[in-house]
Amino acid sequence: MDFIKKIRENPHPFVIAEIGQNHQGDLHIAKQLIKVAKECGADCAKFQKTCPKEKFTSSALNRPYPGANSWGRTYGEHKEFLEFSEKEFEELQAYAGSIGILFTASAMDEESLRFLQSIQVPFIKIGSGDSNNPFLIEKAAQTGIPLIISTGMIDLKTVQKIHGLVSKHHKNFALLQCVSSYPTPCEDINLQVISLLQKSFPDTLIGYSGHELGIHLSVAAVALGAKIIERHITLDKTLKGSDHKCSLEPLELKAMIEQMRTLQLALGKPIKKMEPSEEPCFEKLGKSLVYARKLSCGHPVSLEDLQIKVSSPKGLDGWKYLDVLERRLNCDVDEEDPVLWRHFLPNL
Numbered sequence: 001m002d003f004i005k006k007i008r009e010n011p012h013p014f015v016i017a018e019i020g021q022n023h024q025g026d027l028h029i030a031k032q033l034i035k036v037a038k039e040c041g042a043d044c045a046k047f048q049k050t051c052p053k054e055k056f057t058s059s060a061l062n063r064p065y066p067g068a069n070s071w072g073r074t075y076g077e078h079k080e081f082l083e084f085s086e087k088e089f090e091e092l093q094a095y096a097g098s099i100g101i102l103f104t105a106s107a108m109d110e111e112s113l114r115f116l117q118s119i120q121v122p123f124i125k126i127g128s129g130d131s132n133n134p135f136l137i138e139k140a141a142q143t144g145i146p147l148i149i150s151t152g153m154i155d156l157k158t159v160q161k162i163h164g165l166v167s168k169h170h171k172n173f174a175l176l177q178c179v180s181s182y183p184t185p186c187e188d189i190n191l192q193v194i195s196l197l198q199k200s201f202p203d204t205l206i207g208y209s210g211h212e213l214g215i216h217l218s219v220a221a222v223a224l225g226a227k228i229i230e231r232h233i234t235l236d237k238t239l240k241g242s243d244h245k246c247s248l249e250p251l252e253l254k255a256m257i258e259q260m261r262t263l264q265l266a267l268g269k270p271i272k273k274m275e276p277s278e279e280p281c282f283e284k285l286g287k288s289l290v291y292a293r294k295l296s297c298g299h300p301v302s303l304e305d306l307q308i309k310v311s312s313p314k315g316l317d318g319w320k321y322l323d324v325l326e327r328r329l330n331c332d333v334d335e336e337d338p339v340l341w342r343h344f345l346p347n348l
Contacts, residue, residue, distance in 0.1 A: 002146065002172045003122055003123055003146040003172060004146055004171075004172050004173060004174055004205050005172075007174070007205060007227055007228060008205050008227060010227075011264060012260070012261055012264055013207075013222050013226060013227055013228060013229050013260050013264065014043050014044070014207070014227060014228045014229070015041065015042045015043050015044070015228075015229050015230075015231075015256075015257055015260070016042065016043065016044045016046050016125075016148075016228065016229070016230040016231075017033070017036075017037035017040070017042035017044065017045050017046065017231070017233045017253065018046050018209075018230050018231060018232045018233065019033045019034070019037070019045055019046060019047050019232075019233060020046075020047065020048050020232055020243055021047075021048060021082040021241065021243065022232065022233065022234045022235075022239070022241060022243055022244060022247060023047075023082075023084075024082075024239065024240065024241065025071065025081045025082045025083075025084075027084070027088055027091070027092070029235065030047070030084070030092055031092065031095050032235060033045065033233060033234075033235065034092065034095060034096050034099070034101065034103070035099060036233060036235070036250045036253070037101060037233060037253070038096075038099050038100065038101040039250075039254075040250055040253040040254040040257055041253075041254065041257040041258070041261075042101065042233075042253065042257065043101070043102060044101065044102035044103070044104060044122075045096055045101050045102070045103055046103075046104050046105060046106065046125060046230070047084070047089070047092070047103075047104075047105040047106075048105055048106045048108060048127070049089065049105040049106065049107060049108060049112040049115060049116060050079065050083055050108040050109060050112055051108075051109050051111040051112055052076055052079045052080060052083065054109035054110060054111045054112070055108050055109040055112075056075070056076070056079070060075060060076075061074065061075055061076030061079070062074055062075075062076060063075050065077070065078045068240065069240055069241050069242045071240075086115055089105070089115070089119070090119060093119055093121075102122050103121065104116070104121040104122060104123055104124065104125060105121065105124075105125065106124075106125040106126065106127045107124050107125070107126065107136070107140060108127065108129070108130070109136065110135075110136060110139055113136065113139055113140055113143070116145075117143050117145060121145070122146065123145060123146035123147060123148055124140055124143070124145050124146070124147055124148075125147075125148050125149075125150070126140055126147055126148070126149040126150065127150050127152075128150040128151065128152030128153050128154075128178050128180045128209075129153075129180075131149070131150065131151055131152065131153060131154045131158065131162065132153075132154065132158065134161070134162075134165055137149070137162060137165055137166065138165055138169075140166075141165065141166040141168070141169035141170065141173075142169055144169070144170055144172075146172045146173060147166060147172070147173040147174070148173065148174045148176060148207070148228060148230075149162060149166070149173060149174070149175055149176065150176045150178040150209045150230075151175055151176060151177060151178050151197075152178035152179055152180030152209070153180045156196070156200065159175065159197070159200070160200070162175075163175065163201055163204065171203070171204075173204070173205075174204065174205035174206065174207055174227075174228055175197055175201065175204055175205075175206055175207070176206070176207045176208055176209040176228060176230060177190070177191070177193045177194050177197060177206070177207070177208050177209070177221075177226070178208070178209040178210075178211075179211065180211070181211065182211050182242060182243065182245070182246045183211055183212055183213045183245060183246035184210070184211045184212045184246070186212065186217070189210070189212055189217055191208070191217065191220060191221055191224055192224075194206055194208060194221060194224045194225060194226050195224055195225070198225055205227050205228065206225065206226060206227065206228075207221075207226045207227055207228025207229060207230070208221035208226040208228070208229055208230070209229075209230040209231075210229070210230070210231055211232070211246045212246065213245075213246060214252075215231075215248065215252055215255060215256035215259065218231060218256055218260075219256060219259045219260055219263055222260050222263050222264060223263060223267065229256075229260065231247070231248050231253070231256065232246060232247035232248065233247055233248050233249075233250075233253050234247035234248070234249060235249070235250070236249065237249060283314075284310075285310060286310070286314065287308045287309055287310050287311070287318055288308065288309075288310075288311050288314040288315040288316060288317060288318060288338060288339075289306055289307075289308060289315040289316045289317070289318055289320065289321060289324070289338070289339035290306075290307050290308070290309050290311050290315050290336050290337060290338055290339060291305060291306065291307070291333050291334070291335060291336065291337050291339060292304065292305050292306055292307045292335065293305060293335050294332075294333065294334050294335050295329055295332070295333050296329070296332055297329050297330060297331050297332050298328055298329060299328065299329050300326050300327065300328050301324050301325060301326065301327055301328075301329065301344075302325065302326075303321070303325065306321055306324070306339065307336075308321075309336070311336070311338050313338055314338055315337075315338030315339040315340060316338075316339050316340065316341070324339060324344065327344040327345070327347070328344065328345045329343055329344060329345070330342075330343060330344060330345045331343055
C-alpha cells in the first residue's frame, strides 16, 4: 500500500511536527524536539534541508543580516549556522527511528532533494517557497517518492499546475492548504480552501499546514476533512528565531493531537440512528403510545383513544399511531395501558 493511501485510510489525521530550524543549530535540541514530537503523539518529525549555495544567489547570501533573530553577520552565515551536515541529518534520522517516529525534511533545492532520496525518507515535503519552482517539483516527482506539497503564496491556477505536473509521474502525493505569514492572521487562514481543494482534486489527499497562534483552527481543519496537519513545534516560544512565536510548545502539541483524535472519533459516520449510549435515556424519558381511556374488547381505535406519554412498560412507538387506527381490540384495556400489537384482532 502506498504511503499517501495509508494516511487516507487511517482514521486519525497524520500529524507532522515541523521542527524546521527551531533547533537553533544544536543537535541536542534537535533530538529533544524529535522526542517531544514522539511523546506528544505526532506521526513524523520534520526538518528543513538546504544547500544555501544551491537555494540562494550570492547577493542574497552576502547581504547583511542584523537583528535579534540573526545567527550571523550575513544571511549566508545565518543559514550556515542553522544547517546540519549530511552526517548530522543521518544521526537525527537514526535517533528518530530508534524511538519510533518517522523522520523527513523539506527539500529546499535539488542537491537537498538528492540527499533526502539517498537516505530513503518516507516522503519529501515541498514547502510553499518552492510552489513556483516547477524545476524542483518535477525533479521531486521523478524520484517516485511520496510528496506532501504546501500551497502558500499561490492561487488555485498555480495549484492546478502543480497537481498536473506531479500527476504526470505518480499520484502518491498530497496538497496542503497553507498561508505563509508568521503568525497568520485569523482572517487570512481561509479554512474553506480545504473544501475547495477537495472539490478541485477529488482523488488527491488534502491537508493543512498552519502558522496561526493556538491550536483550535488546526483542529477545525480536521473537521473540514484535512487528513494531514503540519505545525511548527518549539521547546519555548520565547527562544531566538522568527518561527518560535507561531510554533507549538509541547503541551500545546499534545493538546492539539488529543483534540484531533477526539474530534475524529466524534465525527463518526453519516448514519443517523439511536446510539447504544442513548438507550438508558430512552428507557427513562422516551415516549410511546398509550390508551387515553378505558376501552372494551372489539372497540375500533380512533385518534381520540390514543396519547403519547412516558410509560413503563413502553407501548408502540408514537409514529406507529396510523398503523393502529381503526384496528379492533381483542381485549379490554385500561386508561394509560401501553398500546401493544397483541391487543388487536388481525386485519381481514
